[in-house]
Amino acid sequence: MDTIQFLINGFATALSWQNILFAFVGVLIGTAVGVLPGIGPMSGVALLIPVTATMTGGLPPEAAAVSSIILLAGVYYGAMYGGSTTSILLNTPGESSSVVTTLDGYQMAKKGKAGSALSIAAIGSFVAGLFSLVGLVLLAEPLSNIALEFGPAEYFSLMILGLLAVSGLAGKSMTKALMMTVFGVLLGTIGIDSVSGVTRFTYDIPVLYSGLEFLTIAVGLFALGEVFKTVLEKDNQASNDIIKIGKVLPSKQDLKNSSGAITRGSILGFFLGILPGAGATLASFFSYVMEKKISKDPAKFGQGAIEGVAGPESANNASSGGAMIPLLTLGIPGSGTTAILMGAFIMYNIQPGPLLFDEHPQVAWGLIASMFIGNVMLLVLNLPLVKVFAKIIETPKKYLLPIIIAISIFGVYAVQVTVFDIMLxxxxxxxxxxLSKNDFPLAPIVLGLVLGPMLENNMRRALTGSNGDFMVFVQNPISVTFLCISALWLIVPALLKMRGKNVIINEEA
Known part of the structure; x- marks a missing residue:
């Protein structure tokens, strides 16, 4: 009963006119940040911290803190939705968690279903956002206690599972998918070693000391790769054709097909969001793999399956609510964006952690209530814009391709401000x-690049704590479970493939 009363008080705070305005401005900016490749929620929140401090300068300290954090949180979960727009329409992921959406979202757009894909992304984001917030209200304390049980060894095993599960994204060959995963992990080792300070694979090129930027690799592989494919493989007549949008809103069949994926993605994303370091990227990849594994027709994935958009987008947005749990209740940021949000809390002399709900209930519950309001705003804001966004896909190729190139170059240069990244x-x-022409999947490269450094850091932390004893990875039941599932992920498909070959040989004999 106390929780309900606190939440009611939180809504009283969030429904004040200035906080409604701040929430609206936050989700509006967040959507724009998500749509533009190169900025992303982390950069967007960081850039706006000094702006919010100026905007709330005349308010009392507690009220200023609530309003500022409401706006910054709005940017965070607004950007999580916005990243789907360019992924679906232009095959250009704005951030790592939007990469999976390109696999089926862009194919739907090419088939005239851009409106359905965008609508399902909006609906899935809304449902997942509400689910994660209800979970945040009810389960924050017990789930945070479980998350505390995860040490470096458990995170290492979870990352291994995430990397091997990407084999489910393979088009025609698991071997090719694993090759691309390893390639992505190797790309992630470039730069200065964070432990020893030694440069690795930099060849004395100073710009490589900080490693390769995810955005450059992802936008190059997906967006520019698609541009080269369009230019080199289509004749001049086809390149001038206009792709028709078709229906803007999803059909009853689309809603029916995506409802299960939205539910599963919301649950999976929320629980993975609680784990520091796992985050939206791993949640969206896991959701896609799960939907493909349980589908009666897995061959349709990669060809424009609505479940391939609904599941990852729901998981992506649900993870943002889950990531708030360790931040608010333990003072442990679960991602780069929540780490910046934590900096905003501290800037207002508010320490996130176990005492936050007791010492600053107005801030904690006002933020949670504003996230409910912000999710409704996102749905109301974005569903009418689906038709506007979908019009982009009607642009003739001769105009659209230069726009994609310009967005890609602008986004990459805005982040790194180096000519080297343009060349890369x-x-x-x-x-x-x-790679795509020869049926090598591109998504595993990006996942390997994102998870590779995290995998290495957790392995080193685990080995440091065990004095170099590798048994640390099999001593904890959670870690062993993840590793066993990882092994089965490789062994079972291989056995099934061998069994299939034996059946064919016997039939021929």
Missing amino acids: LIACGVVGYF
Whole structure:
């Protein structure tokens, strides 16, 4: 009963006119941040911290803190939705968690179903957002206690599972998918070693000391790769054709097909969001793999399956609510964006953690209530804009391709401000074209690049704590469970493949 009363008080705070305005501005900016490749929620929140401090300068300290954090949180979960727009329409992921959406979202757009894909992304985001917030209200304390049981060894095993599960994203060959995963992990080792300070694979090129930027690799492989494919493989007549949108809103069949994926993605994303370091990227990849594994027709994935958009987008948005649990209740940021949000809390002399709900209930519950309001705003804001967004896909190729190139170059240069990254972007576009032409999946490269450094850091932390004893990875039941599932993920498909070959040989004999 106390929880309900606190939540009612939180709504009283969130429904004040200035906080409604701040929430609206936050989700509006967040959507724009998500749509533009290169900014992302982390950069968007960081850039707006000094702006919010100026905007709330005349308010009392507690009220200023509530309003500022409401706006910044709005940018966070607004950006999680916005990333789907360019992924679906232009095959250009704005951030790592939007990469999976390109696999089926862009194919739907090419088939004239851009409106359905965007609508399902909005609906899935809304449902997942509400689910994660209800979970945040009810389960924050017990789930945080479970998350505390995860040490470096458990996170290492979870990352291994995430990397091997990407085999479920393979188009025609698990071997090719694993090759691309390893390639992505190797790309993640470039730069200065965070432990020893030694440079690795930099060849004395200073710009490589900080490693390769995810955005450059992802946009190059997907967006520019698609540009090269369009230019090199289509004749001039086809390149001038206009792709028709078709229906803007999803059909009853689309809603029926996606409802299960939205539910499963919301649950999976929420629980993975609680784990520091797992986050939206792993949640969206796991959701896609799960939907493909349980589907009666897995061959349709990668060809424009509505479940391939609904599941990852729901998981992506649900993880943002889950990531608030360790931040608010333990003072442990679960991602880069929540780490920046934590900095905003501290800037207002508010320490997130076990005492936050007792010492600053107005801030904690006002933020949670505003997230409910912000999710409704996102749905109301974005569903009418689906038709506007979907019009992009009607642009003739001769106009659309230069726009994609301009967005890609602007996004990459805005982050790194180096000519080297522009050159790397073009190189990745060429590589992406040839890889996709030869049926090598591109998504595993990005996942390997994102999870590789996290995998290495957790392995080192675990070995440091065990004095170099590798048994640390099999001593904890949680870690062993993840590793066993990882092994089965490789062994079972291989056995099934061998069994299938034996059946064919016997039939021929």
